[in-house]
Amino acid sequence: DTGVSQDPRHKITKRGQNVTFRCDPISEHNRLYWYRQTLGQGPEFLTYFQNEAQLEKSRLLSDRFSAERPKGSFSTLEIQRTEQGDSAMYLCASSLALGRLAETQYFGPGTRLLVL
Amino acid sequence: KNEVEQSPQNLTAQEGEFITINCSYSVGISALHWLQQHPGGGIVSLFMLSSGKKKHGRLIATINIQEKHSSLHITASHPRDSAVYICAASRRGGSNYKLTFGKGTLLTVNP
Numbered sequence: 001d002t003g004v005s006q007d008p009r010h011k012i013t014k015r016g017q018n019v020t021f022r023c024d025p026i027s028e029h030n031r032l033y034w035y036r037q038t039l040g041q042g043p044e045f046l047t048y049f050q051n052e053a054q055l056e057k058s059r060l061l062s063d064r065f066s067a068e069r070p071k072g073s074f075s076t077l078e079i080q081r082t083e084q085g086d087s088a089m090y091l092c093a094s095s096l097a098l099g100r101l102a103e104t105q106y107f108g109p110g111t112r113l114l115v116l
Numbered sequence: 117k118n119e120v121e122q123s124p125q126n127l128t129a130q131e132g133e134f135i136t137i138n139c140s141y142s143v144g145i146s147a148l149h150w151l152q153q154h155p156g157g158g159i160v161s162l163f164m165l166s167s168g169k170k171k172h173g174r175l176i177a178t179i180n181i182q183e184k185h186s187s188l189h190i191t192a193s194h195p196r197d198s199a200v201y202i203c204a205a206s207r208r209g210g211s212n213y214k215l216t217f218g219k220g221t222l223l224t225v226n227p
Contacts, residue, residue: 031213042120042202042217043159046146056214097213102147102206104164105215110157 002107005040006092012114013082020078025094032075033105034067035091036060037097043091049075050097082115089113119143121219122203129225135190137221139203147206149215150177154199162188164206172182193225 005024015020018042024106027033030051035043046065051072061067064082079086089112092106129135141148150162163170163177165186170177173194179186190197198224200222204215 008204010123013145033213033215035215036159040219042204042219043215044217048213091157093159095213100146102164102166103213104161106161107151107159110159112157 004106005107006111010112020082023075023092028097029094030096031097037089044049084115087115119216120141120205120218122221126222131227137188137201139186141184141205145205146208146209148160149204150166150188151202152199164201195225195227
């Protein structure tokens with residue numbers, strides 16, 4: 001399967017612990033996105049990378065959140081000192097950007113985080 | 117008011133019925149996306165359109181740029197079409213990478 005993969009699929013943690021999620025995009029895609037989705041809501045943009053450069057971070061992404069995409073391949077999203085409000089589905093997507101045209105984003109299965 | 121609004125929020129239909137889900141947006145867009153999300157989280161892109169109409173199997177998406185409105189139609193609906201359908205906008209200009217999502221429409225098709 002050559003789609004977007006995410007690991008783990010589920011994570012239960014205690015408040016105050018750190019968690020890290022991984023996303024492996026489609027190999028030739030140069031853009032990678034992280035979104036967060038809470039129950040009954042549409043996804044919300046968190047951050048995105050063009051190759052290895054993180055080009056935008058939403059104000060939803062507090063200082064406890066950090067994302068990296070070393071070498072422009074896989075990406076990690078770390079949440080430090082988790083809070084119960086961080087409980088959500090974290091979605092990763094990737095796309096192949098060609099100039100200024102909008103492109104189709106391909107989503108991974110998501111990581112469902114529950115903070116107790 | 118959200119920048120992307122969908123209606124209805126919930127929709128129940130009988131197998132075989134024609135389904136319409138509506139999406140209105142208030143931002144300038146370069147493209148409008150329709151996505152499908154099944155229980156468990158996975159999101160699949162159904163359509164990306166910037167004008168007119170697109171068709172794929174029993175699914176049809178239309179957009180009216182002047183009215184800032186798009187519709188997703190499902191003909192001859194089937195229980196396997198049961199899912200959340202999400203409309204999302206790619207903004208026009210430098211932020212065209214960023215999707216702004218509606219809240220989704222939960223469709224249930226009963227046999």
